[in-house]
Amino acid sequence: MKRTIIGSWLLVMWLSASAVPALADYREHAETQKFIDKMVNEHGFERANLEALFANTERQERILELIARPAEKTKSWADYRKIFIQDKRISDGVKFWQENRNALARAEQVYGVPAEYIVAIIGVETLYGRVTGSYRVMDALSTLAFDYPPRSPFFTKELENYLILMREHGKDPLINKGSYAGAMGYGQFMPSSYRHYAVDFDGDDWPDIWNNTTDAIGSVANYFKQHGWQRGDFVTVRVRPPAEIGDLPSPINKPEQTVPDWQKAGFTPVQSVPAEAPAVVVRLDGALGDEYWLSFINFYVITRYNRSAMYAMAVHQLAQAIYRAADLAQGDD
16 A cells, blocks of 8 residues: 555646746756755655756745745844734634634643634634745745755754655645745744644545645644643743843743742742743843843743744734633623
8 A cells, every 4th residue: 555655646746746847947957956856865755756856946035035034033022022922913812712612622732722722823823823824835845955054954844844744644745835944834843843743633544734634733732842832831931030141041941940940040930930930031122121021831842843932922922812802702602
């Protein structure tokens, strides 16, 4: 059976790759040839089929422009927050929660991740599945693997995982669309994340994160759990800073200090927090000046999804806003 599936995938790939001439041929790129050698020697791919595939894979200049200036590196927290904490995104989150209540409740029970955080991730990533990306994943990963030296090793590995993934499921690599970085589906999983963390949460034999909200919900929750989400624990709380503030550790590193350490340094939480919990102080440039937050392991887990403290805070604040709005909506019923 496995041999038949692989054969069918190769036929699909060959036919689609032969159907349309490429605007920019990656087949002759020196790095492409090295990559093809690796895929043939290590994973048993057919050289002719890969060459046909890369002949129909296009370099995307726009992707190279976008990767050089992600919002997390070019905007202040005050401006970044405005992108995600909006009435429309909050109300749409409540609607998504209501429409997927059973799957979200089951995911929370199985994985320990509150429904509002699963909803918020999907809301931040794709507006609840409405904006999942317009670039062919094959183009995006190839452009970044072969023509973006700063992160070429990472994207080359993702391209490797993508082709293996497509072969495993008998899918055409040229069909799927995603973000400019090659992220896919409701939760914008990279290929390696899909292979490690995507789950078949509805029991239909394959994890469909593109079209199946139940699988997408379970996959996001599983990703969090596998990265260390602590059931029932805090994410982050505001703190009042001391008069003099020294250097702070990286906000996306795993916390090594504890709440008492930060209290001794003069940071005062505005609410009760676990006494000995590992935590890190995060500084963000807000609309009214610097904000300081005491952030815990679950905040760190969110940064495993995207290595940005602003991203994690946006997810947290959107989750809290959705939770409050959903509670109010329930009270009005």
